[in-house]
Amino acid sequence: MTGTPTQGIKTVLHPVTDLPKATEVYAALLGIRPQTESEYYVGFDVEGQHIGLVPSGGPQGMTSPVAYWHVPDIEAKLAEVTAAGATVRDSAKDVGGGRLVATFTDSDGNVLGLVQDR
Template sequence: MTDGAKTLLHPVADLAKAKPVYAALLGIQPQADSDYYVGFDVAGQHIGLVPGGGPQGMTAPVAYWHVPDIEAKLAEVTAAGATVREAAHDVGGGRLVATVTDPDGNVLGLLQDR
C-alpha cells in the first residue's frame, strides 16, 4: 500500500531560470530553495525542480509514490517485474528515494519519509 503519488520532480537545465516560471505557475514562492533542489508545496502535492537532468539522467517529470517502507516496496515491485533504476538512497533529512522502471520502461519513483 502507498500514500499515493504526492511528489512530482521536474528535471531542469537551470534552476535559476526555472524557479520563477514554476513560482508564477503555482502562485507561490518555493518552500525549499537551494542550489541542488527547489521545492513547492501546493494543495497536498510536492512539486520539485532538480538540476542537470535529475537522478540518473532523468529527462521527464517523475511521480514519486509515498511508501512507509521503501525497501519492502522495492522488493515487492521488482518481484512483480519492475527493474531497479536508482537504488534507495538518502537525499537529505532522512528522506529516501528510489526509481524503478515498469516492463515498458516507464519510470516510477518511490519516496519514504523517516
C-alpha cells in the same frame, strides 16, 4: 495483493535546463514562491503536493518528470514491484533527514519513484 500500501503520488520532480527561469515559471503557475531554493534543487509545497525542479536532471540523469509514490516501507515496495516485473534503477538511499528515495522502471522503461519518510 499483499504488501505495503501505497500512500499516493505526493512528489513530482521535473528536470530543467535553466533553474532560475524555471523557478519563475513554476512560481507563477503555482502562485507561491519556493520553500526550498538552492543551486541544485528548488522545491514547492502546495496543498500536500511537492513539486521539485532538478537542474540538468541531477545525478539521476532525469530526462522527463518522475512521479514519486510515498510508501511506509520502501524496501518492501521495491521487492513487490520487482517481483511483478519492474527493474530497480536506483536503490533506496537517504537523501537527508531520514527520507529514503528509490527509482525503478516499469516493463515499458518508464521511470517511477518511491519515497519513505521517517
